[in-house]
Amino acid sequence: MRMKDNFKKQIKALTKILASFLLLMLVLFGGLFYFANSKPKSHVEEIPVEDSVEDFDKVENGIHVATGFIDDEGMQATIQNCTACHSAKLVTQNRMSREGWKATIVWMQETQNLWDLGVNEELILNYLSKNYAPTDKGRRQNLEVAEWYELN
Template sequence: MGNDFQKQVQAFSKILLSFLVIILVLFGGLFYWANHKSKPNIVEIPLEESTEDYDKIENGIHVATGFIADTGMQVTIQNCTACHSAKLVTQNRMSREGWKATIKWMQETQNLWDLGANEELILTYLAKNYAPTDKGRRQNLEDIEWYELK
């Protein structure tokens, strides 16, 4: 009986070894396939050179930044857009004091440099072109031919 048991253990060992070899071959094949699939054909499309002039003004607006064209615009662009988007300026409306307080806050907390003589020019530009606007009810509609929906 001991001899039969050894034969059974040997047969089982051969089956187990065969099974492990098959598993290793399958996993090796999957690994190879996953890492050697054909790569997608990526073609780099060159960007077209912009013929747009950076300093172009259309309808009184600096095209590249959206700033209102006026005295002090270039200095304001140079000092403001070095750190943040022009949109951050153009979407705000403040009095001269509000702009001055904002500049002071940026100098104290955001590492904005001393603007020197340019500060007066920037404040004048911002206070003139980005001052608070009165918002209220729209004008009444006049000379309208009304009709009834049926």
């Protein structure tokens, strides 16, 4: 009989310990959740962007306004295939031979998941090698930033 009574006492003690532990966890996680969600959110200022559909295909002085690409045969195919993944400035700041542009396309296909350009590859290579071929300028020109803004 004593053994049965001792066992019941141990079960009661274990139940109290478990209940206390669960209550402590509830209070702890509830407090963490409260403090995590009660901190003031930082105010993010939205910068208005002027979307102008009519200016997307605008060309001024032989330069495509939206991308900075030189207006020439193959420009549209180059815009469609190159700017889907990265900025047009990544193209316009570089100068390569036809072989260099081809090697870059192959590298992007092998490592960056660039799709097969199909019949557009020849058109794009002609465009890039003609308009963004190496020059004797030396170092590439600095990128021009139209407007600087501070990050808060």
